[in-house]
Amino acid sequence: MTRHAEIAGAGMVGLTAACCLARRGWTVRVHEKASDLREIGAGMSVWPNGIRALEDAGALANAELGTDRLESWQLLDHRGRVLQDEWMSHGVEESRSILRPQVHAALVTSARDLGVEIVTSSRVIAARETGELVLESGEVLAADLVIGADGVHSPVRESLGLTKSKTELPDGGGRHLIKRLPSDPVNIMIETWVGGRRIGILPCSEDQVYMYLCCPADDATGRAQTESLQTWFDDFPQLRPFLERIELGAEWRQFTDVAVSAWHRGKVALVGDAACAMSPNLGQAACVGMSNASALAQALDSYSDLEEALVAWEAGERSVTDATQRYSRFYGWIGTHWPRPLIDLRSALIWTLGRSKRVQNRINVATRHVPSYPAPRSGSAL
Numbered sequence: 001m002t003r004h005a006e007i008a009g010a011g012m013v014g015l016t017a018a019c020c021l022a023r024r025g026w027t028v029r030v031h032e033k034a035s036d037l038r039e040i041g042a043g044m045s046v047w048p049n050g051i052r053a054l055e056d057a058g059a060l061a062n063a064e065l066g067t068d069r070l071e072s073w074q075l076l077d078h079r080g081r082v083l084q085d086e087w088m089s090h091g092v093e094e095s096r097s098i099l100r101p102q103v104h105a106a107l108v109t110s111a112r113d114l115g116v117e118i119v120t121s122s123r124v125i126a127a128r129e130t131g132e133l134v135l136e137s138g139e140v141l142a143a144d145l146v147i148g149a150d151g152v153h154s155p156v157r158e159s160l161g162l163t164k165s166k167t168e169l170p171d172g173g174g175r176h177l178i179k180r181l182p183s184d185p186v187n188i189m190i191e192t193w194v195g196g197r198r199i200g201i202l203p204c205s206e207d208q209v210y211m212y213l214c215c216p217a218d219d220a221t222g223r224a225q226t227e228s229l230q231t232w233f234d235d236f237p238q239l240r241p242f243l244e245r246i247e248l249g250a251e252w253r254q255f256t257d258v259a260v261s262a263w264h265r266g267k268v269a270l271v272g273d274a275a276c277a278m279s280p281n282l283g284q285a286a287c288v289g290m291s292n293a294s295a296l297a298q299a300l301d302s303y304s305d306l307e308e309a310l311v312a313w314e315a316g317e318r319s320v321t322d323a324t325q326r327y328s329r330f331y332g333w334i335g336t337h338w339p340r341p342l343i344d345l346r347s348a349l350i351w352t353l354g355r356s357k358r359v360q361n362r363i364n365v366a367t368r369h370v371p372s373y374p375a376p377r378s379g380s381a382l
């Protein structure tokens, strides 16, 4: 019998869940509160776990069209020394840097091709564990599974009392797109640390380069990226040719960690930022979210009993997600809050840690993780 899902949120993760379920024979409807379907932001790194999820969603070919392969993630310190050129090196050859709207558009196209119904201007206000999604319009929609992919402030999560904590982290960043020049780096992501500030540079389309400027939340001039970048010019003179190309306008945003008591209750599951928002310091938040969405569809395909599938899914994915959230928070702390007089010690520590395969493997836990469930039941669409 065909099963039906109602999903709150048409961000990258909600759409990945929709596509992966539709490919397995579910009927799916997605509710988006915005009046149009679009993704805000600049570029993103998509590591192998994100690549695998986009493939499962049937969106990879369009998502990676004309984008840069990421072959290396280099970390430089305030003296221009290369501390790391192997961050995330495991499987880095399958990674890409992509414009966020391109990933989102690829997922929308795949969802529509798969017959997913996407309803815009449809605000969700709650979910019930009995498998109902409650809309602001007063409509109550029943489903075999309700999915909350409605972001950091998730009304689905709040209505079920699953929020354990929502923590504003002590760091954040501004995302900028600049014009790409022929002399710009190719197939590489370069991050430079000076004091408590970090600048990342990633080419992500034929004519655009993505830059992120991260700093502590209490760095008022560092945050004021819509007004002036003067103090960034002062701290990063070597990056002036890139900083000069930024058009002021993009806001600095504080990062948030979300922790929940469980990823599911009754017939409702949470994915993406709704379940596990994390700082993007390892470039993993969306990748982990999309991977978990794909894993959810795989688990549902493997077990006939919904509760059994949801329990197996959380058991299979959660420890990887929680570890990635922790490492990402720690990376942000080291990058933005390390005591200034000990900055050279930080460089030595990062250089040393990077030489350890054990540390690399732990930081890369999400990149290397491949969801694994029993073979799909007979009758599965895949």
Ligand SMILES: Cc1cc2nc3c(=O)[nH]c(=O)nc-3n(C[C@H](O)[C@H](O)[C@H](O)COP(=O)(O)OP(=O)(O)OC[C@H]3O[C@@H](n4cnc5c(N)ncnc54)[C@H](O)[C@@H]3O)c2cc1C
Pocket: 008, 009, 010, 011, 012, 013, 014, 031, 032, 033, 034, 043, 044, 045, 046, 050, 122, 123, 124, 125, 149, 150, 151, 152, 154, 155, 173, 174, 175, 212, 253, 271, 272, 273, 274, 277, 278, 280, 282, 283, 284, 285, 286, 287, 288, 289
């Ligand atoms: C500066 C920065 C850089 C980042 N870089 C990377 C990166 O390089 N790699 C990476 O993997 N991740 C990165 N991330 C993280 C990534 O952006 C998020 O983890 C990802 O967008 C989460 O997707 P989502 O679909 O779960 O949530 P969202 O993108 O927030 O989507 C939620 C959707 O639900 C809708 N919605 C909300 N409430 C309702 C409601 N009540 N009813 C109906 N619809 C609703 C919203 O309008 C939205 O469309 C970055 C984040 C930041 C801030």
